[in-house]
Amino acid sequence: MNISLPSETIFHAIESTIKEYRKFALKNISASIPDMTIDQSMVLIFLKEHPELTQKEIAELVFKDNASMTRMINTMVEKKYLKRSINNDDRRRFKLALTAKAEEVLEKLPPIINRNRAASLSGINKEEIHQLKLILNKIKSNCKHHEYIENS
Amino acid sequence: MNISLPSETIFHAIESTIKEYRKFALKNISASIPDMTIDQSMVLIFLKEHPELTQKEIAELVFKDNASMTRMINTMVEKKYLKRSINNDDRRRFKLALTAKAEEVLEKLPPIINRNRAASLSGINKEEIHQLKLILNKIKSNCKHHEYIENS
């Protein structure tokens, strides 16, 4: 049976694009904030906007599983970006609080991230972005809802 | 300074799409071939088509760095999918050869991968795929060629 080389597929294009963007964005972020990563930035930004988020909810927002999120938050606590404390309303969860160091970083991050986004989207108009989103969502929904193939 | 939540950006859409596809594809592959991953499949397919590829070249094709590729190929050798041998034309490189086990797997993979691709792209026409590729390439090239932001 014939198959296209992976490098010719749309999936290859999608994957290489997001990797290139992440590399670009990380370089600009860590130039200003050496111990900060993209995903850790995202966690800080989400927590700033929605302080009540649980680890599980944050994990979903940044497409990680719970185990990864536990470890990521461990390192963020070690690096003094977050404080974990007991949530007496539901003792299975934790309260996650931003530290002063996090608040400082949250002052510097938005301009960097906005410039990253603008630079990587330069020459692309809103309609194109809209189209892109529609098609990507269709692919995503196909992947989510398609039956898995029978083991033949 | 204001910033859109990461979950509203096109980058979030790109990333979540490729992750959903990888999850879907992996499930279908490992249902038939338990110890096989997507990236290992890609390596086998590339090597089948281009047997002379070096580790470095394969790494580029699947967007990994050399260190990751070294370790990935180590595990593929341990799992008896590949054989590494000395290349006397250039002793810095290795020759990578597919084993009989790899050839067997290469019989089963293409129909699975073709079905994965077709299922995840159902309802999307060629013109849309073409548009998608164009825009993604533009983003990628913006990320590659933009000057990094000055540390201000």
Add this chain to the structure above:
DNA sequence: TTTATATAATTGATATATCAACTATTTTTA
């Protein structure tokens, strides 16, 4: 209200990602 089920988070095992430092070669160039 006890038992069963569900949920949030952690841990262990294994694979992968990434950077920087390193070894062994090969190629360039002075």
Add this chain to the structure above:
DNA sequence: TAAAAATAGTTGATATATCAATTATATAAA
């Protein structure tokens, strides 16, 4: 041709990804 630079690959350190098993707590069902 000898020294310098480039190339292919490895290794160590650290972070992250993923699955399955586990703990602690909360909610639902009998």
